[in-house]
Amino acid sequence: IQVPKGYHKVEASGTFKAGIGRVLLTVPPGHSMGGYGNELGKISRGWWNHLYATAFYLEDAGGEILVLVSMDLWSISAGLTDKVMHLLHKETPQKYHIGRESVVFAATHTHNSPGNISSSWGYNLGSSALVGFDKQLFDVMAKRIALSIQRAIDDARPSVLEINQATVAGLSRNRSLRAFQNNPVDQVNAIIARVSNPGQYFRDTIKCYAEDVMVFQAIDPTLTTVAVYDQGSSQLRGVVAAFGLHPTVMGSDNPLLSSDVYGVARLHVENYYKERGKDIVNAFINGAEGDVSANWYNQDRENAMRIGTALARETIESVGSGLVSPVTPSIRASLNYPRIADRSVVDVYNELSCIGAGEYKTDIGPVVGRASLNGAEDGRTNGLTRSEECGYDEGVVKACFGPQATKRELKISRLAGKASPRYLPLGHYTIGPLTLVTIPGETTVALAERLKKAAGSNPDSTVVLSLANEYISYLTTPSEYMLQHYEGSFTVYGAGTGLFLEQEIRAMQPGESPQWIDEYGGNKRKKYIVGLKLKKDRALDKMVGHTWLPEDNLNGPYNLKDTRQRNFTCGGRGQTRLPGIKDRQGDATVPGVEVRVMANGQWEILKVVNDQLGQGRAYAELQTDRQSSNFLVYMKNGDDGILRWESLWMVPPGYQPDVTHKMILTYSDGARYECLIERDEF
16 A cells, blocks of 8 residues: 655644535445454344444644544554555545544444454454455445545534533443452542442343442543534534443344444434534544443343433533633644554553563563453353353463463464554644544553543543554553453553553653654555455355344344334345445445335325433434434345345334335435335334
């Protein structure tokens, strides 16, 4: 990939500008989903809540630029970000030729998103249901992400920002409490003091995952919202929000693409403002979530709706709460690519003393520990019984330092570890009073607090964004690493990793110039080893060979179908091969779905009042797959061996119809398939 680099700003206009762009990332069924690995990963059948790339372009009065790109993907690789930047600089107008240091690519980490698009052969090998690299999908994703940035730049106009922060507890919990408690006592106490009365969030039914109420305190409860207003009219145009948790509420049994809790929250926020005459765009960016789970009671749609709705409510309350930034906030963007292997670190917290005196270093090569084999504490594998799940002890430490594994396991992990990144993109950004620290992995809460202080600004107005610009799995403090829980076992460069990140971020404080590593690239070709080519016929074999219906695993404990309500299906065209992904200006080649009713002599899109946000926040929700969470769109196995589109409409709670309805599937080529739902069927 030809990698553009270097510092770049536009000509100073004397006015702060902002623009917003969005492109659909949902792809047709048949793609291997990433995030749950070979064992639990699924081949996508369709979708519930679409995936998007949403870009917020910010330009200060002096011409400094920052672009925040939120993507509903389980991770973002350095190669994919390079490809996006390459596309922006290739055969496009000069206004799109922005510098690499000015763009933050951040994945929401939904585990129900396409896999096999990493620029690392290791993640293409083991993170998805199928093995291999899907170059076609990689290129399509890069085009769509680049298009979201282009649209944001095109949309730029004089604007005002409003930056707010709120404390939100009860939506998340720490899933690795013993490792967290192994940190220095003063640091632990400072973190847990931010959430009072944690017992109110405890439920006996999830005792296995929450045996101590401290799990609701060992989190970062900060919700940060950046709202964009038109400068002249003060009209709200968009909100980007940062909040840290694992969006895995839909669970590994779900074979539908899904943006999970962040997608639910996004729909609620946008619909709420649309009802009030403001056609806004909302996006979420993940924060310190390495050891943080969403506070689900079961992994299903009901819990995704509950948590996502609450997050939307908090987001709406945060916007407009009064902490308005200057009309023209200044922007600073700094990005560095330090080498992480075999780097000297200073043990400022005296956490590595058991190793002995001398110089401490990060590992010379990446290695994974045994705890990685069984997954995280709040939901490992389908093969474990409830008692095995609750009784499994991750943290049996046999030495004071080093990953816990047999010699054979260590040898294998060192071979696989060669696929890990050697250079980490670390970012330090300021937007007026707000500081953003971007980390290319899943950062624990305790490490994030240290990074906030290392950033050199007010820690209370500093946000650590995980899963940004690259992916290197988990990142922990030395104390957490020592216990070798799941997160520590996946901190592949050893106990000194957290200390290394701290000292590098400290060196990027304001006043320092943007730094670049020559070996990274810079107007020259960058080579990535992506591994084997994906054999797509294996996905078709898995789908045709396994008859699947929503009630197979999305009803019952997964509760995608509400058995208390009538639900209606509508079928579409049959095909013996999976639909392709021919890309046209970023539009997905997938059918859209809507429900219409006869009104005023014509079929109009059905509106149903949604009052789930609480008193005073009701809105009329359009019943389409882009504007509500009431639709499943998937490929269904037919008795004749042919796959057919089918859509399921879940009737909104409390809706009492008295007219005939029509459900419509509209294909990308303009074809339609319509089904009538007679009034006496309800």
